[in-house]
Amino acid sequence: MSDLKHILFVDDSPRDTKLALKAFQEYSLANRIVSLEDGEEALDYLYRRERFADRDNEMPSFILLDLKMPKVDGLEVLRIVKSDPALKVIPVVIMTSSREEQDLVSSYQLGVNAFVVKPVNFKEFVDAVKMVGGFWGVLNEPPPGGLGASAQSMTS
Amino acid sequence: MKSLRDMPIKRKVTLVILLICWVIVFLACAAMGTYQIVQVRLVLERDTTVLADVVANNTQAALSFHNENDAKETLHALEAVPYVDAACLYSSDGSLFADYSRWQAKASFPDKPPGDGYHFEPRHMVVVRPVMLNNKRIGSILLRTDLREISDRLKLLGVVTGLVLLGSGGLAKVLASRLQQSISQPIVTLTEAVRVMTERKDYTVHLPEPSRDETGSLTVAFNQLLTEIHQLNSQLEQRVRERTRQLEEANKELEAFSYSVSHDLRAPLRHIQGYVELLSAATNGHLSAEAREDLQVISDASNGMGHLIDDLLAFSRTGRTELRTETVHLDGLVQESIRGLEHATRGRNIVWKISPLPAVLGDRGTLRQVFANLVGNAVKYSGPRDPAVIEVGCAGEEDGGALLFVRDNGVGFNMKYLPKLFGVFQRLHKASEFEGTGIGLAIVQRIIHRHGGRVRAEGALNQGATFYFTLKQAAPEPASKEQERQL
Numbered sequence: 001m002s003d004l005k006h007i008l009f010v011d012d013s014p015r016d017t018k019l020a021l022k023a024f025q026e027y028s029l030a031n032r033i034v035s036l037e038d039g040e041e042a043l044d045y046l047y048r049r050e051r052f053a054d055r056d057n058e059m060p061s062f063i064l065l066d067l068k069m070p071k072v073d074g075l076e077v078l079r080i081v082k083s084d085p086a087l088k089v090i091p092v093v094i095m096t097s098s099r100e101e102q103d104l105v106s107s108y109q110l111g112v113n114a115f116v117v118k119p120v121n122f123k124e125f126v127d128a129v130k131m132v133g134g135f136w137g138v139l140n141e142p143p144p145g146g147l148g149a150s151a152q153s154m155t156s
Numbered sequence: 157m158k159s160l161r162d163m164p165i166k167r168k169v170t171l172v173i174l175l176i177c178w179v180i181v182f183l184a185c186a187a188m189g190t191y192q193i194v195q196v197r198l199v200l201e202r203d204t205t206v207l208a209d210v211v212a213n214n215t216q217a218a219l220s221f222h223n224e225n226d227a228k229e230t231l232h233a234l235e236a237v238p239y240v241d242a243a244c245l246y247s248s249d250g251s252l253f254a255d256y257s258r259w260q261a262k263a264s265f266p267d268k269p270p271g272d273g274y275h276f277e278p279r280h281m282v283v284v285r286p287v288m289l290n291n292k293r294i295g296s297i298l299l300r301t302d303l304r305e306i307s308d309r310l311k312l313l314g315v316v317t318g319l320v321l322l323g324s325g326g327l328a329k330v331l332a333s334r335l336q337q338s339i340s341q342p343i344v345t346l347t348e349a350v351r352v353m354t355e356r357k358d359y360t361v362h363l364p365e366p367s368r369d370e371t372g373s374l375t376v377a378f379n380q381l382l383t384e385i386h387q388l389n390s391q392l393e394q395r396v397r398e399r400t401r402q403l404e405e406a407n408k409e410l411e412a413f414s415y416s417v418s419h420d421l422r423a424p425l426r427h428i429q430g431y432v433e434l435l436s437a438a439t440n441g442h443l444s445a446e447a448r449e450d451l452q453v454i455s456d457a458s459n460g461m462g463h464l465i466d467d468l469l470a471f472s473r474t475g476r477t478e479l480r481t482e483t484v485h486l487d488g489l490v491q492e493s494i495r496g497l498e499h500a501t502r503g504r505n506i507v508w509k510i511s512p513l514p515a516v517l518g519d520r521g522t523l524r525q526v527f528a529n530l531v532g533n534a535v536k537y538s539g540p541r542d543p544a545v546i547e548v549g550c551a552g553e554e555d556g557g558a559l560l561f562v563r564d565n566g567v568g569f570n571m572k573y574l575p576k577l578f579g580v581f582q583r584l585h586k587a588s589e590f591e592g593t594g595i596g597l598a599i600v601q602r603i604i605h606r607h608g609g610r611v612r613a614e615g616a617l618n619q620g621a622t623f624y625f626t627l628k629q630a631a632p633e634p635a636s637k638e639q640e641r642q643l
Contacts, residue, residue, distance in 0.1 A: 016423070120426050120462030120465075
């Protein structure tokens with residue numbers, strides 16, 4: 001399982017992040033989790049800019065993205081990722097408190113891979129995180145490395 | 157005959173003028189005819205009487221000397237008088253003495269002379285005068301005149317009258333159709349304008365003002381009315397636009413509000429729940445039983461609040477989402493809603509009585525919600541029954557729509573709480589008896605109202621409940637190929 005790629009987790013709420021990390025922990029997910037607090041950071045990370053300028057060039061197995069975030073919100077990150085030929089191969093899962101239809105519609109129009117509403121109930125929340133992590137992080141076959149490599153050559 | 161009332165005003169006016177004209181002409185002709193007939197009779201009677209006296213004088217000698225030939229000759233002189241067609245002479249003893257007839261056929265005369273004077277027979281007038289000699293009656297003369305002249309005159313008069321009636325009728329019609337225009341044309345124009353106005357809802361029409369009479373002032377009043385309606389209309393439109401804008405703004409605010417309720421209120425709840433879990437895990441075994449119970453209360457309370465928020469959002473969504481009207485086959489919807497309740501019905505003894513349901517016009521998604529809520533309630537509140545009996549059916553028609561019902565034999569409700577039944581977050585049962593937030597029926601009512609239908613409930617405590625609602629029926633569809641195959 002050592003060849004499992006990391007998961008990019010973007011949520012502005014440290015409380016939710018902690019809960020999600022706990023859930024991953026409980027599931028003993030082997031993937032490394034990179035946790036960021038807003039959309040701007042996420043974009044910096046993906047494009048290896050600013051403080052992520054010298055990170056390794058591995059792309060995440062998938063991005064777990066909150067919608068409502070300061071500076072750059074989740075939809076904007078999704079739009080940029082899905083309109084960049086190099087990045088759009090990375091699966092993006094929206095995980096949010098909102099179940100507003102407009103968010104669902106916009107997310108799917110922008111090409112989201114999955115949309116999960118965060119359950120209020122903790123056990124359900126843990127289950128949801130486990131399921132998402134298990135499917136997209138372990139079960140799902142990520143795009144071949146060649147695609148990721150081309151992304152690096154384009155972004156660097 | 158088509159009643160005069162329903163006739164167009166143009167024809168009414170023409171008809172009235174024609175009738176009046178004909179009556180006058182007819183009366184005038186009749187009066188003239190009567191006068192003429194009377195006049196001719198008087199003249200004829202006078203002339204014939206004089207003629208009879210003259211002939212009587214000329215036949216004195218022949219009669220007194222019993223000279224029949226002379227008498228005949230004298231009578232024959234009457235040939236010069238065209239209107240006398242027969243005559244005869246009676247002797248003093250009353251026997252026929254001599255006669256004369258204008259035509260070959262011998263006229264028939266009475267055997268005895270009738271009394272002096274004149275009388276009318278069909279087509280004839282008969283005048284009888286005495287033949288006197290030295291103040292002594294020696295016989296009677298009878299003259300019969302032909303009345304054909306009078307009847308000819310009458311016929312002529314009839315023909316003339318007819319021609320005059322026809323001519324005057326034609327003339328009156330031409331005149332009437334010209335004249336009536338000044339009366340009926342403005343009314344016809346006005347009527348046409350009103351028709352256009354009401355049909356096209358076009359209040360910008362303006363009529364020319366034709367005259368200063370009543371129709372003229374009617375037109376003026378009508379124009380004023382139109383102007384006023386037009387103004388009121390545009391004011392109303394302006395106001396509607398304004399209000400719509402305000403409503404749209406309010407609606408946007410409401411959407412933003414419910415969005416933030418959805419997102420921002422749920423997050424802290426999740427945190428309460430999550431951290432209570434983390435806390436209980438961290439203090440595993442170190443907490444007193446009471447403290448663990450308290451933590452459970454916090455968890456349950458936040459859980460409950462989460463459900464309330466979800467329900468409130470669902471309720472506000474049923475008011476906002478657009479309805480897509482299509483033909484919905486309710487049979488399928490009911491089956492779907494029953495399948496959706498599987499986890500609630502598992503292990504229960506439920507007798508389902510589902511009658512065939514009609515196809516209705518409505519929004520499939522929200523109608524599915526209606527059945528899910530009503531059937532869900534029926535399942536929930538019949539929990540204590542074994543077996544539970546749940547009926548879904550159509551109870552005929554009401555308000556021109558299909559009257560549908562969902563009935564159960566559950567715990568029912570007291571009718572005095574009926575007004576509360578469809579309220580938001582109104583519950584008639586303790587949470588410990590039956591779970592729920594009290595939003596289901598409020599959602600049902602809102603959906604049915606948005607479909608233009610009505611909802612009502614009947615029930616009695618411990619004797620079950622029936623929920624009725626109406627939906628517009630879909631027009632019967634021609635049997636589809638699939639149905640035909642099934643047949």
